Amino acid sequence: MRHTALFIAIMLALGGSGQAAVNGPAAYRITLRSHVTLSATQLTLADLLPATAPESLREATRGIKLGVAPQPPVLRILYRQQLRFLMAAHPRLLARFVIPDEIVIQRSYRLLTRNEVIQAIQAALRNEGAREMSGSALAKVHFSAPVYVTQKDPGLRVIRIECDPSRGETQFRLWTSKEPGILPFDVTLQSSVEVPTLIASHTLAPGQVVSAADFTVALTPASRSASGQPAAAADFEGMEPRTLVRRGQPVQRNEFGQAVLVEPDTLATLIVRGGGFNIKTMVTPLEQGVMGQEIRVRNIESRQVVEAQVAGRDLLVRRNGGF
Numbered sequence: 001m002r003h004t005a006l007f008i009a010i011m012l013a014l015g016g017s018g019q020a021a022v023n024g025p026a027a028y029r030i031t032l033r034s035h036v037t038l039s040a041t042q043l044t045l046a047d048l049l050p051a052t053a054p055e056s057l058r059e060a061t062r063g064i065k066l067g068v069a070p071q072p073p074v075l076r077i078l079y080r081q082q083l084r085f086l087m088a089a090h091p092r093l094l095a096r097f098v099i100p101d102e103i104v105i106q107r108s109y110r111l112l113t114r115n116e117v118i119q120a121i122q123a124a125l126r127n128e129g130a131r132e133m134s135g136s137a138l139a140k141v142h143f144s145a146p147v148y149v150t151q152k153d154p155g156l157r158v159i160r161i162e163c164d165p166s167r168g169e170t171q172f173r174l175w176t177s178k179e180p181g182i183l184p185f186d187v188t189l190q191s192s193v194e195v196p197t198l199i200a201s202h203t204l205a206p207g208q209v210v211s212a213a214d215f216t217v218a219l220t221p222a223s224r225s226a227s228g229q230p231a232a233a234a235d236f237e238g239m240e241p242r243t244l245v246r247r248g249q250p251v252q253r254n255e256f257g258q259a260v261l262v263e264p265d266t267l268a269t270l271i272v273r274g275g276g277f278n279i280k281t282m283v284t285p286l287e288q289g290v291m292g293q294e295i296r297v298r299n300i301e302s303r304q305v306v307e308a309q310v311a312g313r314d315l316l317v318r319r320n321g322g323f
Helices: 002-014 018-023 055-061 080-086 114-128
Strands: 035-038 042-044 065-068 076-079 102-107 156-164 169-176 185-189 194-200 215-221 223-225 239-241 256-258 260-262 268-274 277-285 294-299 305-312 315-319
Touching: 065 076, 065 080, 076 080, 114 156, 114 169, 114 185, 114 194, 260 305, 260 315, 268 294
Parallel strands: 035 102, 268 315
Antiparallel strands: 042 065, 076 102, 156 169, 156 223, 169 185, 194 215, 239 256, 268 277, 277 294, 294 305, 305 315
16 A cells, blocks of 8 residues: 555656556656765665656655665665666556666765864874874874765764884874764874873882872873873772782773772771761771772671771771761
């Protein structure tokens, strides 16, 4: 029923009855285009219609999909027999068209410009807090291959910065976020880039509980994902390194784990804080805890069980509450 209604709409758009349109002279038939340039990712039958086709016919054929458009600059060839197969569910409609031996399909595209890449790199360096680079230095950026895009603004952004101090160059990996079908690509800058990086102020041993004071920020050759912000010293508060971290070594969050500061059945100090008073007492933790975690503890004198927050090694705090 749906196909019949569609066919009637198309025939009316062509200005003739259904039977006359199907069996009528070739003058009533529409010759499809032999070369199509698409701005969309999906190819439909409407895209193959000539400019002179009635708008009602174009509207009726937009829902008939014929596959995806090729990624530029690749061409797709749609042969007559392929089109007949794709339109097997619309035999009456198919009879209304003169189909070329082959139809060349391509996407409209353009070459990504050097200026666009430079702007994306400048934005990434600003986000990373890197030292300002001159336009003449950035103009030396080298493409490994041409990159083609289909949009005016492909959403270009830097996703990784990798510096090679021995060669005095920096590699930027870029991605067209608004055109995810295009693979990330690399460009190389014949200059070293330094970005603010969190480093260890002194050597940190495995299992050592660290604080913000154990770290500092220094400019080092870039070698990380372009996150926009370096790791903060406060992020590592109460954690411990999994392996030895040497003085001056850049630190990553995945190199540290939460330190267990309170162990079950090991005496700990609890500070109860209220309005204008602090009470210190000894408790027995009933479970292990890491910095900032709420755990259950038992008062060794009253045997009362309450919850308290881990604040350090064998140290807990409970606010606005008594025992």
